[in-house]
Amino acid sequence: MGREVIVMVEAECGEKVSVGMLTSSPGEMPVVKPTDLPADLPGRLNTGPPVRMDGAMNTELARRGFTFTTAEWLCVNIDAPEVVAGIHAGYAAAGAELHIANSFSAARHVLEAAGLGDRFESINRASVELCREAIDAAAPHRQWIAGSISTYAAGHDRRNLPGLHALERNVADQARVLAVAGADLIALEMMSDADLCVAMARGAAEAGLPVLLGLICVRDASGRVMLFGRGRDHLYAGENVPLDEVLPSILERMPAGLRLIIAVMHSTAEDTGPAIAVVRAGWDGDIAVYPNTGANNLAGGWDWTDAQTPEAFAASCEQWAARGARLIGGCCGYGPEHIRAMSARLAGLQSEASCEGGACRSMTSVQTNDE
Secondary structure (H helix, E strand, O other): EEEEEEEEEOOOOOOEEEEEEEEEEEOOOEEEEOOOOOHHHHHHOOOOOEEOOOOOOHHHHHHHHOOOOOOHHOHHHOEEEEEHHHHHHHHHHHOOOOOEOOOOOOHHHHHEEEEEEOHHHHHHHHHHHHHHHHHHHOOOOEEEEEEEEEEEOOOHHHHHHHHHHHHHHHHHHHHHHEEEEEEEOEEEEEEEEHHHHHHHHHHHHOOOOOOEEEEEEEEEOOOOOOOOOOOOOOOOOOOOOOHHHHHHHHHHHOOOOOOOEEEEOOOOOHHHHHHHHHHHHHOOOOEEOOOOHHHHHHHOEOOOOOOOOHHHHHHHHHHHHHOOOOEOOOOOOOOOOHHHHHHHHHHHOOOOOOOEEOOOOOEEEEEOOOO
């Protein structure tokens, strides 16, 4: 006999809500079937357990033989859409609610450098459209799509990024295409420099969607959390700076009225918890986390030798939820089995959404001046 358990949570305003149903058969991992969750993303962030994000796209492509930085990798949305759709479907079936479209490497300056500038709109549009079709077919629960815009540059070398003004315009163009295609959110990924954060957020804001600002974080030898700007190759072409010092500078320059989510992303599981604490000390809005596991093998693939197990990842997710993360998923190295284990672990957690005057808050809008 299988079992079905209605999951109830109590928001801080005292209202009990049904957020999902756990179903399983003997020996199987329970899967969440949402019941009364809100249809809009801001409402969902304020109700129930943390929003379940998907896992990595690029490392799953690597599992299937696609090599980072190649033309084949850049054009996979158009030339092999069934591969990308299959990855999205796997995450939907594992319980993910928020999916990041495969537009990470589809900036205008990246595609033009590869001789693919004429495919800019089609590659970005396809990233959202094939994601939506795949996830709706794979799972019945309410799901959202984030259009990815990253600091990836031609040749995996951030020194090839355009100047800040040109970058802002390119981000605005990409965000527009993603929004028209049906994205619910813009995810700015692999952010490692304050000025890049500001320029790209200003461009993304023109699409009129909420923006997730994904910060790469690492602890230095003393244990201090740093915004990670210096790596072993030119993927990170800046310098590491203390996150508690640079975050206020980033936030005060965000476009006024922008619905913002701060994310700790592509950071190790060990560094993610301390980074959440630093973000929470300087930001009272929603926080997302999606760490990485394993390592780039520097040959255009991924090494899973020391990767976190699904069970260990699920336990970490519960800890991050307790620290206040409202969106949780995985970046490079994390696959569908990790998301399935995470979904089961997060299903019964109480909402951490704050309530004031009997009403739960929506996503925090930045109130600074856009000057």
